[in-house]
Amino acid sequence: MSRQALVVGASGMLTGVARWLAEQGYLVTLVGRDQGRLAQVRDGSLYPQSFTLLPLDYHRTDHLREAMEQLIGENRHIDLVVAWIHQTAPDALPTIQQVLSRPNKNWSLYHVCGSKAWLHPPIVQEIASCTYHQIILGFICENEQKSRWLTNNEIAQGVIRSIQSQEMQSIVGQVEPWDRRPSS
Template identity: 40%
Template sequence: MKHALVIGGSGMLAQTSLWLADQDYFVSIIGRNVTKLKQLSDLKPNITSIPVDYSNEIEFRNAIKQSITANGSYDLVVAWIHGNGQPIIHMLDSEIKQRSSKKWKLFHVLGSGANVEKYVQSINQTENYAYYQIQLGFVIEPTGSRWLTNTEIASGVMEGIMGDSNYHLVGTLTPWSQKP
């Protein structure tokens, strides 16, 4: 069975986590909310929850090691990481590389204000994985603009994974002056 890791997979990416489980992935979900994690893992036998904050490097690294040891190396990682994701992505790459030689895919979920070119340059991608970006925008409606709903975000991330293109935008970023 293929193994997917979803960082931040119990909140706005919960539907993405469930979808991956339906696509015959064993899904490991990292999050901080134990209640939400348990609710998801109770829904599908091929979902396991990992209650850890990725900003705690030691706990996060240990959780990744345990997850890979228990369920195999990751084939796909969906990462909703705030701020500079480079150290976390580098650590993931290192841990996966130590345990497997197969190439994996990283779908990096970015906020509307992220400079996607800066991320491409700062990630220092290796030959071990393919790097994809999914950027979250906003929606313009006749009565004004609004941020994306969790359902729209999850659907957009799923489209990005299925589309397998280097960059996928969910919603719009233009005109920027109309962002909520």
């Protein structure tokens, strides 16, 4: 039976991760609000048949819970989740964790966080069946004067490296020296 992955926030910087998961043999469910953008992720893959689109707004917790319940219905099990969720939706990640943990089988959560997580780590529920991995998106110091944020490609490659290494915490780019963090 194929392994199943869920990518939340799938049509932006995680596009390359979603397509890579399909290449690894996963069946991949994509979450984002705009169905057209999700379809572009699928249609740009060599394995479009591996994708299911799940357009929803993760601020709407009831909708999200219902969608997650449908996802694990009929004895399905999600093996791996990659989640990039804006801080405006604090209930989204706990909702996903609670529902996907119900089958009581082990699964892995790769939580993609902004650079501020370095100084202020997010509080995440501990659930026995959910192995939590944190990925902090840092920045790049190009020289003594210049620093910049990561590109989508750097982010996607960094997330893929983290999934391959299964590290508990990984940093894409750098977070120190903190005062070199780009201002905008």
